[in-house]
Amino acid sequence: MTVKRKSSRIATPGPPRTSPSSTTTAEHQRSPKRIKTENSGSPTEGKANKSKQDRIDRSAFGQIVFVYVGPELIRYGIHEGVLRQNSTWFKDALDTASIANGGQEDFCDKPKSINLAEEDPAIFNRFNEWVYTQKLCSEAETPKELPWSTIFDMYTFAERRGIPKLQNACINLIIRKVKNGGPFPSQDILNPLWKTAAKVSQLRLLLLELYAVKCDLKAALVRNGGFHHRFLHDLVIILYEMKEGDLEQDPDFWKRRQKYYVSTPENPVALD
Numbered sequence: 001m002t003v004k005r006k007s008s009r010i011a012t013p014g015p016p017r018t019s020p021s022s023t024t025t026a027e028h029q030r031s032p033k034r035i036k037t038e039n040s041g042s043p044t045e046g047k048a049n050k051s052k053q054d055r056i057d058r059s060a061f062g063q064i065v066f067v068y069v070g071p072e073l074i075r076y077g078i079h080e081g082v083l084r085q086n087s088t089w090f091k092d093a094l095d096t097a098s099i100a101n102g103g104q105e106d107f108c109d110k111p112k113s114i115n116l117a118e119e120d121p122a123i124f125n126r127f128n129e130w131v132y133t134q135k136l137c138s139e140a141e142t143p144k145e146l147p148w149s150t151i152f153d154m155y156t157f158a159e160r161r162g163i164p165k166l167q168n169a170c171i172n173l174i175i176r177k178v179k180n181g182g183p184f185p186s187q188d189i190l191n192p193l194w195k196t197a198a199k200v201s202q203l204r205l206l207l208l209e210l211y212a213v214k215c216d217l218k219a220a221l222v223r224n225g226g227f228h229h230r231f232l233h234d235l236v237i238i239l240y241e242m243k244e245g246d247l248e249q250d251p252d253f254w255k256r257r258q259k260y261y262v263s264t265p266e267n268p269v270a271l272d
Contacts, residue, residue, distance in 0.1 A: 065094065066113040070121040080112065082131050088162035088264070090114070123153045130166060136173050143176040148185035151177070152193060155203050164262040171206060171260045175253045184215050191228040204234065206253075206260040212238045213250060 062081035069076060083090040097112040116124065130136055136154065137146055151170055158166035178184070190207070193200055211217065212235060221227070241247045 064111055066111055067116060067124070068113065069116045069119050069124045071117060072121075073115070073117060074121045076124065076128055078128060078131065086131055086163055086165060090161065119157065120153065123150070123157050126150070126154060127157065127163075127166065130169065134169070136169055142180070143173050144180040144182040146173065146177065148189045152185075152189065152203075156196065156198050156200060159198055159200060159262075164264050167202070168261045171202070171257060174203075174206060174210075175257055178210055178214055179254065184211065184220065187226045187228070190231065191226070194228040194230040194234075202260045202262055208234050208238045209247065209251075210253065211235060212242060212247070 061079040062084075063079070064077045065080045065083060067076045067078060068074065080094060084094060093114050094112060097114065126136065129138075136151075137143060151173055155167055155170040158164070158170065185207075193204060193207070208231075211220070217235075238247065242249060
């Protein structure tokens with residue numbers, strides 16, 4: 001899993017912008033200045049909040065890890081603590097890398113590295129941005145404009161790499177996309193979700209219920225008659241549940257979004 005080869009192409013890490021060679025103590029002392037205090041209370045409160053945020057910030061970042069992505073092994077530099085907090089897969093991979101490196105402590109001279117040659121750099125680049133900003137759309141994008149294929153690829157990437165918070169962020173994005181008038185995905189984009197060996201059960205459930213409630217099914221089937229037979233089978237079941245009253249005729253998907261979330265012991269779903 002650990003690679004030592006270098007790539008001529010280097011991707012810029014997500015915010016905060018950090019040079020892979022700049023993993024010094026001074027950098028981690030400067031990091032908290034990027035965090036703004038939400039409460040503008042008394043000076044004493046400000047110092048207390050800042051002190052708390054300082055402690056969180058230091059523990060969340062750690063040393064830089066090199067992740068080599070795609071056939072060309074594009075190199076990304078991401079803080080180890082950020083990877084560990086968001087992904088069970090990366091946590092296990094980094095633990096393995098620590099053992100391979102002789103159990104060296106953080107901030108050692110030799111950074112850890114992970115090879116993800118099978119992953120799409122475009123999708124990993126979005127993960128790299130999200131892991132720091134918690135945003136899936138760039139400043140120039142809206143949920144309505146973001147391609148369905150990109151959202152589905154991000155979701156399946158998150159499932160493979162044990163990132164439930166990213167899966168749930170994709171669920172939120174889909175609901176906003178449909179609510180803002182985005183078109184439903186065509187069968188060539190939708191069908192792979194019913195062919196894949198991945199679970200993606202919560203994603204499928206959301207899409208089925210959105211199609212049953214929000215989509216003009218007659219028009220969709222006329223224009224896109226090539227839906228996968230498993231999708232059509234599951235859709236019939238959802239429509240029957242609607243008829244029997246097990247599913248609301250016009251539910252507020254945003255209010256019920258937690259129904260489609262992935263919850264794990266490490267990342268339990270926070271109830272409103």
